[in-house]
Each structure stands twice: as structure tokens, then as C-alpha cells.
Amino acid sequence: MHYQLAYSIGFHPWEDAATDQPFVDKISELFDREEAGRERPFGPALDLGTGSGIWAVELAKRGWQVTGVDIVDKALRRARDRVAEAGVDVRLVHGDVTDLRAADVGSGYRLIVDSGTFHDFDTERQRAMGREVTAVAAADATLLLIAWPRRRRPLIRGADREEIELAFPDWTITGVEQSHFTLPKLMEAVLRPDEQWYRLRRR
Numbered sequence: 621m622h623y624q625l626a627y628s629i630g631f632h633p634w635e636d637a638a639t640d641q642p643f644v645d646k647i648s649e650l651f652d653r654e655e656a657g658r659e660r661p662f663g664p665a666l667d668l669g670t671g672s673g674i675w676a677v678e679l680a681k682r683g684w685q686v687t688g689v690d691i692v693d694k695a696l697r698r699a700r701d702r703v704a705e706a707g708v709d710v711r712l713v714h715g716d717v718t719d720l721r722a723a724d725v726g727s728g729y730r731l732i733v734d735s736g737t738f739h740d741f742d743t744e745r746q747r748a749m750g751r752e753v754t755a756v757a758a759a760d761a762t763l764l765l766i767a768w769p770r771r772r773r774p775l776i777r778g779a780d781r782e783e784i785e786l787a788f789p790d791w792t793i794t795g796v797e798q799s800h801f802t803l804p805k806l807m808e809a810v811l812r813p814d815e816q817w818y819r820l821r822r823r
């Protein structure tokens with residue numbers, strides 16, 4: 621997906637997930653699990669490819685100290701507006717998720733969320749992202765990562781479990797669950813996202 625172009629023409633269907641109740645219920649359940657038995661503030665969280673900051677803002681409201689990183693300026697401008705409107709504290713950084721240390725995002729992240737970058741990367745960028753995420757993660761970090769299964773389709777490449785395992789050799793996949801993300805009917809039929817959340821724990 622060419623995200624710069626997508627934002628410039630106002631094409632961002634992933635933002636509809638914010639009002640897609642089954643998706644919201646599932647992501648809330650995943651966040652609940654990471655927070656269970658702990659007290660606010662829950663610690664540093666990193667939202668990779670934060671886009672307009674929907675889930676960064678949600679995490680901040682829940683009590684995480686959030687940094688969101690994205691490579692597209694327009695996405696970050698939209699995120700700034702959303703953060704201001706919500707009145708929460710989120711640090712927004714311009715940077716590439718395959719080069720997080722160069723973007724100076726910091727380190728020690730307990731929760732890392734990727735709702736939509738990894739699964740559109742080729743093998744080289746997947747590996748670079750895995751290396752960088754590991755470099756900025758806390759020793760007991762959790763990574764929640766969305767992937768559409770890999771198949772021939774327009775726009776999104778997709779990524780299989782084996783590719784996730786190869787990109788994150790220091791992590792264990794502890795769960796795979798449907799995200800319940802849905803697209804408008806025609807896009808759904810063509811793209812068949814069949815999207816899943818992978819939960820990984822750093823070893």
C-alpha cells in the first residue's frame with residue numbers, strides 16, 4: 621500500500637475499525653489481558669504505524685504512557701488533532717518502524733502494537749522491523765500484531781505465521797485470534813482480509 625498517496629486522497633478504511641464494534645470489543649479484550657492484575661500507569665506502550673492515532677489515544681486513555689510512530693506526515697497531523705481533542709498525553713514521532721532506533725523512539729516498551737505495518741512488508745523489511753522492535757522492547761514485552769494471511773490480492777501483501785516467527789526469533793507466539801475486522805462488502809470480497817491478531821511474548 622502506498623500510504624502517502626492513500627492519506628493524500630483521504631483513503632484510510634482502517635480508521636473505520638474505530639467504530640466497528642466487534643473489532644473494538646476484540647482489541648479491548650486484548651488490552652484488558654495485558655492490564656489484568658496491574659495498576660495504572662501500566663508503563664510504556666509503542667504504537668507502530670500509529671496512523672491517525674486511534675489506538676494510541678485509546679491506550680493513553682486506559683493508562684499507558686504511549687508513543688506513536690508513523691512515516692507519513694499527514695497521518696501524524698491527523699493523530700495530533702485526535703490527541704488534542706481527546707486531551708491525553710501521547711508522544712508522536714516521525715519515523716520508520718524498520719529503523720526505530722534512528723527515529724529515537726526510546727526503549728523499554730512493555731506493550732507494542734502493530735495494527736497494519738508488518739503484514740505489508742517484504743521479507744527484508746519484516747526482519748528489519750523485528751530487529752528494531754526487539755531493540756526497543758522491555759525484557760517482558762508483549763507484541764500485538766495484526767496480519768492478513770499472505771495471498772495474491774491488491775494493496776496488501778499479507779504475512780504468514782512462519783514469516784512472523786522468522787522476523788521475531790527472540791519472541792514466542794502465545795495466541796492467534798480473529799480481529800473481526802470487516803471492510804465494505806465489495807472490498808471484503810476482493811481483499812479477503814481474514815485478519816488475525818498475533819500475540820507474541822519476548823523470551
Ligand SMILES: C[S@@+](CC[C@H](N)C(=O)[O-])C[C@H]1O[C@@H](n2cnc3c(N)ncnc32)[C@H](O)[C@@H]1O
Nearest residue numbers: 623634669670671690691692695716717735736
Ligand atoms: C493500515 S494503516 C494502520 C494505522 C493505525 N495503526 C490504525 O490501526 O488505525 C498502516 C499505517 O502504518 C504506517 N506505515 C507504513 N509503513 C510504515 C513504516 N515503514 N514506518 C512507519 N509507519 C509506517 C502508514 O503510514 C499507516 O498510517
